[in-house]
Amino acid sequence: MEVIERDIEEFKTFIFPEYQKISCDISAQSTAVLKNSKRLLTALDKQGEIWHEEIETIIQKLKSYLVEPCDYFGFRGPIHPPHT
Numbered sequence: 001m002e003v004i005e006r007d008i009e010e011f012k013t014f015i016f017p018e019y020q021k022i023s024c025d026i027s028a029q030s031t032a033v034l035k036n037s038k039r040l041l042t043a044l045d046k047q048g049e050i051w052h053e054e055i056e057t058i059i060q061k062l063k064s065y066l067v068e069p070c071d072y073f074g075f076r077g078p079i080h081p082p083h084t
Helices: 003-075
Strands: none
Touching: none
């Protein structure tokens, strides 16, 4: 019985307090991870919008390279996009 009582006392004195500390640390870390993940997702969404705008600008510029010669020579074929 004495061994069990000593083990219980060791658990109460050393093991359980350490477990509680670790548990609190994990909780704080998981909160920080969630907060950081939300921040990163927002940044990714914003960067995605920027890239889409840049890609759209490049596409429009490339289209103009095709359309300008057609306009210059008066060609109105299938390459000429409809006026919007």
